[in-house]
Amino acid sequence: MSLLNNILEQNTPYELEASEKEKKLLKDIKKSLSFHSKNSDTFNNLILNTNVLIDTNKINQLPYVPARLFKLMDLKSIPDENIFKIMTSSGTSGQAVSKIFLDKESSIMQTRVLNHIVGSYIGKKRRKMLIIDSESIIKDRKKFNARAAGILGFSSFGKNHTYLLDSDLNLDVKKLNDTLEDNGNNPILIFGFTFLVWQKFYQSIKKLGKNLNFPKDTLLIHGGGWKRMHESSVDNTQFKAALHEIGVSNVHDYYGMIEQTGSIFVECEKGHLHCSDYSDVIIRDQMTHKPLDFNKEGLLQVISLLPSSYPGNSILTEDIGVILGEDDCDCGRKGKYFTISGRMKQSEVRGCSDTRAL
Amino acid sequence: MKNKISFITEHSVIKSDNDFFEHISKIKFNDKSFPNSDAIEFVNQFSKSILLDKNARAFPELIVLANFFKRKNLFRNIQSELDKNKEFIQVPLGKIFHIAPSNVDTIFLYSSLIALLCGNICFIRISSNQTTQLDFVIEKLKSTLASYKSMKDKIFVFTYNHDYEITKKISEAVQSRVVWGGDETIKEIRSIPLNPLAREIVFPNRFSFSIIKSKAVYENESNLNSIIKGFYNDTSYFNQQACSSPKLIIWFGSHDDNLKARNIFWNHYNDYVMANNINDDAGMVMDRFVASSFYAANNLASKSNDVDYPTKLNITDLSSKLIREAHPGNGLFLELEKNNIKDVADEIREIDQTMSYIGFTKKEIVNFAMHLTNRGIDRIVPIGHSLDFNAIWDGYDLVEQFSRKVTID
Numbered sequence: 001m002s003l004l005n006n007i008l009e010q011n012t013p014y015e016l017e018a019s020e021k022e023k024k025l026l027k028d029i030k031k032s033l034s035f036h037s038k039n040s041d042t043f044n045n046l047i048l049n050t051n052v053l054i055d056t057n058k059i060n061q062l063p064y065v066p067a068r069l070f071k072l073m074d075l076k077s078i079p080d081e082n083i084f085k086i087m088t089s090s091g092t093s094g095q096a097v098s099k100i101f102l103d104k105e106s107s108i109m110q111t112r113v114l115n116h117i118v119g120s121y122i123g124k125k126r127r128k129m130l131i132i133d134s135e136s137i138i139k140d141r142k143k144f145n146a147r148a149a150g151i152l153g154f155s156s157f158g159k160n161h162t163y164l165l166d167s168d169l170n171l172d173v174k175k176l177n178d179t180l181e182d183n184g185n186n187p188i189l190i191f192g193f194t195f196l197v198w199q200k201f202y203q204s205i206k207k208l209g210k211n212l213n214f215p216k217d218t219l220l221i222h223g224g225g226w227k228r229m230h231e232s233s234v235d236n237t238q239f240k241a242a243l244h245e246i247g248v249s250n251v252h253d254y255y256g257m258i259e260q261t262g263s264i265f266v267e268c269e270k271g272h273l274h275c276s277d278y279s280d281v282i283i284r285d286q287m288t289h290k291p292l293d294f295n296k297e298g299l300l301q302v303i304s305l306l307p308s309s310y311p312g313n314s315i316l317t318e319d320i321g322v323i324l325g326e327d328d329c330d331c332g333r334k335g336k337y338f339t340i341s342g343r344m345k346q347s348e349v350r351g352c353s354d355t356r357a358l
Numbered sequence: 359m360k361n362k363i364s365f366i367t368e369h370s371v372i373k374s375d376n377d378f379f380e381h382i383s384k385i386k387f388n389d390k391s392f393p394n395s396d397a398i399e400f401v402n403q404f405s406k407s408i409l410l411d412k413n414a415r416a417f418p419e420l421i422v423l424a425n426f427f428k429r430k431n432l433f434r435n436i437q438s439e440l441d442k443n444k445e446f447i448q449v450p451l452g453k454i455f456h457i458a459p460s461n462v463d464t465i466f467l468y469s470s471l472i473a474l475l476c477g478n479i480c481f482i483r484i485s486s487n488q489t490t491q492l493d494f495v496i497e498k499l500k501s502t503l504a505s506y507k508s509m510k511d512k513i514f515v516f517t518y519n520h521d522y523e524i525t526k527k528i529s530e531a532v533q534s535r536v537v538w539g540g541d542e543t544i545k546e547i548r549s550i551p552l553n554p555l556a557r558e559i560v561f562p563n564r565f566s567f568s569i570i571k572s573k574a575v576y577e578n579e580s581n582l583n584s585i586i587k588g589f590y591n592d593t594s595y596f597n598q599q600a601c602s603s604p605k606l607i608i609w610f611g612s613h614d615d616n617l618k619a620r621n622i623f624w625n626h627y628n629d630y631v632m633a634n635n636i637n638d639d640a641g642m643v644m645d646r647f648v649a650s651s652f653y654a655a656n657n658l659a660s661k662s663n664d665v666d667y668p669t670k671l672n673i674t675d676l677s678s679k680l681i682r683e684a685h686p687g688n689g690l691f692l693e694l695e696k697n698n699i700k701d702v703a704d705e706i707r708e709i710d711q712t713m714s715y716i717g718f719t720k721k722e723i724v725n726f727a728m729h730l731t732n733r734g735i736d737r738i739v740p741i742g743h744s745l746d747f748n749a750i751w752d753g754y755d756l757v758e759q760f761s762r763k764v765t766i767d
Contacts, residue, residue, distance in 0.1 A: 042655040049654035051662040063663075066648045072684075073655060286640035289647065289665050299640075318644060347641030347688055350599040 003028040004278065004305045008112060012120045013276040014333035018326050021335070025280055026059050028305055029313050033063065036311035039077035043311040060282050060291040064301050064314045067098070070259055076101035078309045089146050089258045097145075098258055106309040110262030113306055114153050117276050121252060121266060122157055122219055128183050129158020130176075132192025132201045132222075134165045146258045147193060147224070153261070154221065158189045169196065171204035180213060187217040190248065193224035198234060198242075205246050214247035223254040223264070227343060236271065255319075255340055259312045263304040265338075270330050272337035279304045281336055283323050284316065286344060294323045299344060318344045362524060366484070366496055366515040367503060375524070378514075382453065382531040385479060385511075390449045392761055394477035400509045401427050401471050404502040411498070417491050419595050419745075420464060426747050427471055446763040450477030451557070452533035454760065457525075457547060459539045460485040464495050465600065466538045468747045469559070469756060473536070476760040479512045481528060486517045525550050532556055534760070559759055561752055564601035564711035565682040568592075568741055569699065572611030572619030574717025579622055585716055586626045588742020592714065593668075594636060595745055598687035602712040602737065602744045605685045606676070606692040608702060610717075616695045624670070631667065638667040642688035649686050656680055659692065676705035699726050706734035711752065714741045 003024050007013055016024065033054045037044040043065075047054060052063040069075065071089075082103040089098040102110070131151060138148045155161055162179050166172050192201065197220065205212060220243060229239065240251045255273050256264035263278040275281055282301040283292045292298045300321040307313050321340045329337045361375045372378045408414050408424035415421070454473045458466035466482075473480050484492070496515070503510055518524050529535055529550055534557040537547050544562045552558060568589070575582065593603055609616040646669040653659035658681055659671040667689040673681065676694055685692070696702055699722060713735055715723060723738050736753045739746065749756050 045657040046651060046655040049657065049660040050651075051660075066644070066651050068644075068648045069651050069655065072648070072652050075655075287638070287643055287665075289643070289663060299644075316647070344640050344644060347639065347645050347686075348597065350596040350687075 007277045013116045016277040017334050022059050030054055032313050036077040062314045064316045067315050067317045070098035071096040076310045078103045087149055087258055100258055101310050103309045113262040113278055126159045127187050127189040129161045130190045131163045132197050134167050135163040136167045154191045171200050185215045187215050190220040192222055194222045195228040197222045202242055218248050219250040220248050221252050259315050260304040262306050268331035272329055274333050274337050275335040297322045363516050363518045379527045392448050392477050393475050396508045397474045400506045407498045446765045448761050448763050451760050451762050454478045454480050455528050455532040455535045456482040457537045458484045469536050472756045473760045482515045484517050565709045566602045566604050566712035567606035568604040568714045569608045571717025572609050572615040575619035575623050582626050586630050590630050592744035608694045610696055645686040645688045646690045649684050652684050706730055708733045710734040712737040712744050714739050714744045716741050
């Protein structure tokens with residue numbers, strides 16, 4: 001049986017210890033990369049034209065694809081007739097977006113892995129769910145982007161979904177009050193993108209000036225990045241404190257990317273993002289791209305067992321992070337744990353023209 | 359109505375966008391001197407103010423610009439045009455609309471200043487993106503304008519977010535439009551109508567490369583320093599992103615010759631880079647890695663995971679459009695080996711602008727250029743001169759473009 005299926009059988013996806021994880025993960029990632037190189041000409045070109053081997057003995061020697069490459073070309077290892085869904089990143093207009101090609105099998109596996117990871121935080125019982133977004137975003141299937149994918153992916157953890165923002169992304173206060181009243185004391189699950197949770201949910205409630213009664217054990221899962229939060233100078237500690245203040249006691253950030261949907265990194269009770277058994281991270285020096293030790297800040301490379309329809313198992317992101325340790329987080333979960341401190345600073349556009357191909 | 363145009367230079371009579379449109383259309387053109395002596399004084403003073411400011415050292419590209427526009431050079435560039443004029447009078451074209459690229463480099467100033475020298479009135483739209491370099495230039499422009507009152511009505515620098523109507527209104531009132539920008543910007547602006555009598559000059563994306571005769575490198579190793587310094591200047595200013603900066607070297611010789619020369623050349627280059635701080639940064643490193651990966655995935659080049667400055671990639675063929683489009687500058691060098699200069703001719707594309715060289719005779723080069731079968735190549739210069747501006751650029755003679763001739767029989 002594959003490692004992926006083995007992990008799915010485990011109670012939690014945080015059990016593999018360092019001594020066995022690298023060996024097991026490496027074996028299956030290599031298998032997957034070999035599959036991609038046999039089935040994707042572009043990926044095969046990339047491997048053959050780069051002085052690297054898929055068959056290595058260390059996980060940090062595996063070939064890695066720059067995340068930006070998914071914006072520049074179609075990378076897929078399935079025939080066109082097997083494409084079940086194409087997911088795109090949520091770029092602002094005019095920017096290139098990443099395109100990720102899924103077949104039915106990989107789409108199902110993404111959901112199963114996501115359920116396994118998130119389920120380990122919120123339990124098996126489905127809760128009443130509040131979504132800090134507008135329902136319109138998931139209705140337009142033509143614009144099926146990362147935000148919509150996130151909402152749909154997380155929807156299965158709750159029941160009686162209520163979308164709390166109107167189409168202009170403003171908080172519908174009446175809807176929120178009515179929902180809380182109807183729900184009584186049952187624990188609820190709140191999901192949303194970090195900046196929407198902050199700007200549209202927290203700040204609107206704060207403005208109301210009165211306390212809302214969120215049931216005890218209410219749990220918020222949020223993700224999508226801190227870029228816009230840093231612009232308003234709010235860090236994770238402040239964010240959590242603010243949400244505690246309005247009665248949301250459990251707050252979990254998650255880090256994930258469209259290129260590795262499913263095997264996300266969830267923030268534990270101690271404030272650390274965790275690799276699950278499905279994934280691993282490596283930090284690389286920004287100037288040399290050489291691997292760095294724990295506690296050194298650099299570019300984050302993400303490794304996932306999941307991608308089977310496109311060569312996304314080993315990706316060099318443009319996010320900056322620090323690995324804090326492995327297997328010894330006070331929360332008890334095994335695996336590497338880390339934090340993200342921001343985005344890499346992009347190069348300056350210079351010269352006579354104002355656009356650039358890459 | 360809310361005004362969308364904000365002026366950077368001071369124009370007390372203009373209080374609104376409409377005032378401005380009206381002002382442009384009503385300008386009387388009574389000074390037909392060519393070249394314009396007030397403008398010569400002004401541009402000279404502007405250049406001096408840059409050269410005399412210690413802070414300008416942070417912007418080597420500006421020093422090059424200021425040196426270009428110092429008085430002595432100016433006369434050489436424009437006076438020569440005058441001498442030829444016998445059967446006609448050459449006069450300024452009139453009102454010229456300059457659209458600078460949305461990044462903030464100052465290359466667009468070359469064409470704007472030449473237009474001024476030719477006696478024209480310049481309307482210059484710059485991007486609202488601010489950098490210390492642009493701020494510096496604007497500050498010098500304003501302080502120089504303060505002591506040249508007669509020039510105040512000849513230079514209008516302003517900014518507005520891309521707006522079809524504004525661009526159209528200005529375009530209808532001018533005699534020429536000059537656009538610097540990426541291909542997409544140029545296409546977009548070209549779709550906005552001009553006055554039927556107006557001209558248009560565009561500076562779209564271009565690609566540039568160097569050709570080196572390998573023998574010339576290893577037979578002159580002792581004299582290589584000036585060439586290396588020149589190549590460094592060609593490629594480090596503007597982080598190799600200027601359209602005339604070489605992004606590719608074609609080596610000519612037998613494989614052994616090329617190997618030998620490349621070794622010597624890059625060793626010297628690396629030494630020079632070590633001795634002079636190159637502004638490499640994480641973003642540039644990532645750009646090199648992404649582009650290398652893109653080339654490799656498209657089977658256009660072989661690479662390693664090495665992302666050092668410079669990153670070098672071997673290519674075997676220059677004909678692909680992607681090779682040129684995907685190049686980010688930022689310290690990435692493509693290398694190609696050829697036996698003979700004639701072997702490259704078929705791989706030159708229209709987008710190719712500057713070809714810088716070492717080791718070739720003028721005759722060889724001219725022969726090569728004359729046998730190209732498309733519009734490729736607008737400049738051929740020795741290595742070290744790729745970024746030297748010339749009043750003839752991208753095939754346009756700018757002095758001709760910014761003036762007109764009234765024939766007299």
